[in-house]
Amino acid sequence: MHDTLNRFLFDNTNVRGRHVDLDATWKAALENTDYPAPVRDVLGELMAASVLLIGTLKFRGTLKVEARGDGPLSLVVVQASSERTVRGLARWHGPVPADGDLQERMGENGYLVLTLEPADEGQTYQGIVGLEGGSVASALEEYFVRSEQLPTRIWLAADDSHAGGLLLQRMPDQENQDPDAWDRTVHLASTLTNRELLGLPANDLLYRLFHEEEVRVFDPEYVNFRCSCSREKVAGMLRGLGRQEVQETLDQEGEVRVSCDFCGKAYVFDAVDAEQLFARMSPADGSDTTH
Ligand SMILES: [Zn+2]
Structure with a gap:
């Protein structure tokens, strides 16, 4: 067993x-x-x-x-x-x-x-x-x-x-x-x-x-x-990094790729995904806040 x-x-x-x-x-x-x-x-x-x-x-x-x-x-x-x-x-x-x-x-x-x-x-x-x-x-x-x-x-x-x-x-x-x-x-x-x-x-x-x-x-x-990682958590982490840093990676790599250190799963965000990440943070529509 x-x-x-x-x-x-x-x-x-x-x-x-x-x-x-x-x-x-x-x-x-x-x-x-x-x-x-x-x-x-x-x-x-x-x-x-x-x-x-x-x-x-x-x-x-x-x-x-x-x-x-x-x-x-x-x-x-x-x-x-x-x-x-x-x-x-x-x-x-x-x-x-x-x-x-x-x-x-x-x-x-x-x-x-x-x-x-x-x-x-x-x-x-x-x-x-x-x-x-x-x-x-x-x-x-x-x-x-x-x-x-x-x-x-x-x-x-x-x-x-x-x-x-x-x-x-x-x-x-x-x-x-x-x-x-x-x-x-x-x-x-x-x-x-x-x-x-x-x-x-x-x-x-x-x-x-x-x-x-x-x-x-x-x-x-x-x-x-079992790993508790998720696309949502990675998205939260990217929002925490800030728009500028994410944009720089997009410019250099064409996408943002984040791999989970626990399970190896890769999360990929392209330019459109990144746009949505930060669009949700705009004061007009979001209850999301950032610090
Ligand atoms: Zn994981």
Whole structure:
């Protein structure tokens, strides 16, 4: 089973978990850009992590996770939605160290920004954490500690064909709970190898790790690569650039071509399209405003 998000819990304990395996979704994210392996792996880990995290939330909307730094790998952005869609991209310049940790790739001052944008009304939430832990998983674990959320452990891996992750979370204690369950399950999960994370279906992996525990695995949810770009959004961006800049590109190129960095889709505006872009902004007919 591919491109799945699995929920599971350990009966009679306060420990729950999520497992994600991205296959076609991950390949779609890699389709338009030839990422070097050390860049690709960080992007894959962040993509798997974002699906795991939004999978733990009772929330309708989008989770954006950005890793930023002044190192050779300068930006990794992933957006995952409560509809189980995800997209992501990375930017880098020069060689990115293959055996360095996350801080060596992204720079000493690198950090993660997590943004939750509700689909309906409601407050956008943002949190920031440094990359001191040296990996995407440890940065996110640190984020959970600092923001005083539920204790959470995360394991992540990516290669050229899969991005996978496992998350364990300790829910608030209730009476008669098994007090050792958290330490025991974390200890068992810590034996997980990248090969298992990237090669085993959820049920096999959970059995291999936790066959001495009573694991209850729920029906999988399916994850898809989906990009939220549109001609309308590109048009808005071009209006923001201003008529003069768009006209200059038209004069030079004969058309304005904008490609989406997430999915590679190209949006082309010719002279007539451009005229319409700005015609709509005229005070006579539009409620559109520009700044
Ligand atoms: Zn797109």
